[in-house]
Amino acid sequence: MGQQLTTTKTPDEIIPSSIVFLARALADENRLRIIMSLAKGEKTVSALVEELGISQPLASHHLKELKRALLVTVERSGPFIYYELVDPRIATIAGDLGGLAAHLLANRTTF
Amino acid sequence: MGQQLTTTKTPDEIIPSSIVFLARALADENRLRIIMSLAKGEKTVSALVEELGISQPLASHHLKELKRALLVTVERSGPFIYYELVDPRIATIAGDLGGLAAHLLANRTTF
DNA sequence: TTTATATATAAACAATAGTTTATATAACGA
């Protein structure tokens, strides 16, 4: 178990695949909203479920993917499980993508 | 035809979906390699096909997706069609993701 | 014109990924 991220590859091969790996984490609206929410501080699953209006199993599923992508850490406190962003840079990068998207949309010629 | 990116939505809804839209463009290894290659200058389809070692229809397919994501522009010159990155920031952001990925991998506790 | 080259498109298929529903596990208070 646990996705193999490193093998015997040249940097040219390693880097693209690890970029793709993180980009995938941002490429789903529910995961992105989880990331943005966690950027404001650690949260329990139920807090995310309520805030985002998604089902509990769906939240757990996406949190597991974010863990697989090394983006979140998990900590239990009694019956609650807190998820926390490992590195806030992922939210910054998401913001950069949003800025670029806004720029591309504003300057696009074709509809 | 042409994906609807803007509707009557609040910024909270527009921004996530446009981020997801661009993140998807980076979330495939072949598209990412096309972006990285175009970051070094405009290229014809055949040049990309040769450089990346992918089939011509596959290259055309991914280039069409990048065009849909507003990331590339197209220009014909004789029988050749040149693709060019609209904004180099997409490559910068990809690089940022790579830097973060390297950091996450270096600092990860679980395998 | 015909032929060759460059690219796009369409159809079929394969593979991934997201979602729901149902159920299991873990913690804790009564």
Place this chain on the structure above:
DNA sequence: TCGTTATATAAACTATTGTTTATATATAAA
């Protein structure tokens, strides 16, 4: 230990996406 709450997991289903194969279109040279 029983019931309740919080979360995870598994299975089934659906939807989306990537790839190949075959064919169409466009340009230009012979």
